[in-house]
Amino acid sequence: MSRVQNENSETKPSIRESNRTKIIEAASKIFASNGYTGTTVQQIAEHAELPKANVLYYFKSKEGIYGAVLSEILSLWNSCLDDATVEDEPSEIFTRYIFEKMELSRTYPDASKIFAMEIIKGMPYLSEDMKHNMSEWFESRVALINEWINLGKMQAVDPQVLLFHIWSSTQHYADFSAQITSLRGEAMTVEDYDKASRYLATSILAGCGLTPKFDIV
Amino acid sequence: MSRVQNENSETKPSIRESNRTKIIEAASKIFASNGYTGTTVQQIAEHAELPKANVLYYFKSKEGIYGAVLSEILSLWNSCLDDATVEDEPSEIFTRYIFEKMELSRTYPDASKIFAMEIIKGMPYLSEDMKHNMSEWFESRVALINEWINLGKMQAVDPQVLLFHIWSSTQHYADFSAQITSLRGEAMTVEDYDKASRYLATSILAGCGLTPKFDIV
DNA sequence: ATAAAACCTGACCAGGTGGTCAATATATTG
DNA sequence: CAATATATTGACCACCTGGTCAGGTTTTAT
Structure with missing residues (x-):
């Protein structure tokens, strides 16, 4: 007790x-x-x-x-995409996933930066174990998206490319915050993050022939 | 001679x-x-x-x-977006810009990586001069996109967010190449880059209410 | 040919780095 | 209250790094 x-x-x-x-x-x-x-x-x-x-x-x-x-x-990297199933609606899952990743970028920018630098340098310290976990997760998510495509729930886009797209566009707000702040003239507020998230969800989902479900986030 | x-x-x-x-x-x-x-x-x-x-x-x-x-x-960073004008068609310019950035990622990945790390660390060595140039370029491109929007040539999206979107999703293929290769099991070929570029152009342009012009790239 | 300028380089150094260790202090347990 | 495990720390060291410099060689100009 x-x-x-x-x-x-x-x-x-x-x-x-x-x-x-x-x-x-x-x-x-x-x-x-x-x-x-x-x-x-x-x-x-x-x-x-x-x-x-x-x-x-x-x-x-x-x-x-x-x-x-x-x-x-890496223990932070868990997300709604982990336990999504074929029965779920891709529009809901992707919308939520994009918002989650953006929230992670906003809340733990340092984590994202360290991870980014580790990868840029060629993952010299990432253990084989961690790489293996990443690979397993990736393959299973690719498989899931392919099932959605086969079921006609979304357009036929390359699932790998789609995942890279989501990662890059959301993590950018953490990793490149210095540049973003410098160019905008001021730091991103919570509202700015929300606007950017909505835009990203719209654009990325449109690329899959989907429309975001904002009411659930 | x-x-x-x-x-x-x-x-x-x-x-x-x-x-x-x-x-x-x-x-x-x-x-x-x-x-x-x-x-x-x-x-x-x-x-x-x-x-x-x-x-x-x-x-x-x-x-x-x-x-x-x-x-x-930074001298590599010149692109078709530099001399785009209000008269140009945003669909053409953005399509070409995305393909250009992807080609840059493929051809000069080291340059992109060094620049990315410099920004992640907070731009400690970037001279005020370089920052100033970046800001000027950015502001003028934002203004151009806003003109396009006012002319009804594209949907009203935040130009800043749009530019960040293009940068992040294209540079990702240079900066995170180690992860991409690891997850895919093999390195990206020229054809893979072309496919990814087409997908990105489709998705990003769709977010602006546009359709990419692939015939010009 | 000769002087001057540009180029090359082995040897060296002061400062900083990760990491060790022995001695001490504190907490835990029986 | 021992006695034993855990925690704390100043002093120390071997090594590596960026940078210097004096003395040499090669190239260029007149």
């Missing part, structure tokens, strides 16, 4: 977990704006308000910190 | 320019896959087949090399 907030199976009280999350949060910010090699353990330590040696006590190495950050990020 | 290959106005023979471009080309590759801080001058020197001290003879500093690479990249 009680003690619910622990996602881990271990019953370790807290100080360990508390410090580890403090470090991971600090590291995420710095990795996002400095990149992996541009980040020093000293910087992470200062941001976490811990001595450097203490940081290295919880994570044996800088690479260990980075790995923890990466896997933390 | 002969000596045509010099793009610069100076009549300096060649050795200087030849070595500088050798260095910049080598640096582009390494910056793209290692990032700024992840790249060492030694690596650039080896790739350019020059001793390190010789590299530092042509560029005073690592930052100098990076700056040269960045400005080289």
Whole structure:
């Protein structure tokens, strides 16, 4: 009974977990704006308000910190698309998915940036395990979309290209926020995100011969 | 007679320019896959087949090399959208622009990657000059699109959001090529790029109430 | 030919980096 | 209250990095 907030199976009280999350949060910010090699353990330590040696006590190495950050990020990547089925309406699922991805970009821009840089550099630290999970997820979603197409629920578009389209256009608002803010002259507000989401949903769904269902988001 | 290959106005023979471009080309590759801080001058020197001290003879500093690479990249960024006018048909211009951006992603993926990382990190090295140029270009294109809208040549979509959409969905194929190859199981061919370009043009133009003009690309 | 300019490069250095370690302090447990 | 596990930390080090420089070679100009 009680003690619910622990996602881990271990019953370790807290100080360990508390410090580890403090470090991971600090590291995420710095990795996002400095990149992996541009980040020093000293910087992470200062941001976490811990001595450097203490940081290295919880994570044996800088690479260990980075790995923890990466896997933390991937655990965020769950979405409504995960448990969509053939019975669902693609227009609803895609609309919701686009809004979800946009909300993720708005709420966790650092996570998106770190992931983006990792991929741009050729995924040097992404474990085979993570790649495998990504591949499985991707294949199953491609299969699902193909079923929708065969059922005549949407136009015949290449499912892979469609997924890339959704990812790129939504993640862009996190990854390129500096440029967007610079060009617009001001940062994106929640309303701006909503407008952009509606536009993206309209355009992307139109490319599938669908009309977005805004009432459900 | 002969000596045509010099793009610069100076009549300096060649050795200087030849070595500088050798260095910049080598640096582009390494910056793209290692990032700024992840790249060492030694690596650039080896790739350019020059001793390190010789590299530092042509560029005073690592930052100098990076700056040269960045400005080289921005000089690639010219496109058909630059000299489009109100008289032009938006469907033609956008179709051509999307195909151009995709061709750029396919042909110069390293340039796109370096630029993407620079922006993700918050544009720390982009000169005020370059930012200013980008802003001017952006504002004038936004104004042009607004004119098209006022003339009823296309649906009323936010021009800023539209441009971000085009950039993100096309540059994705350069920046995230590692992920794309990994998920597809094979690299994108020229035909794959063409298919994806057609799809993107269809979807993005549909979002503006337009139909792409494939015959002109 | 000769002087001047441009080019080349091995050797070197000061500063910063990730990571270790031994000593100490704190918390947990029986 | 031990005693044992966990947590904390300053000091330290081997290594790597960007950058310098003096002395050399080659090219160009007169």
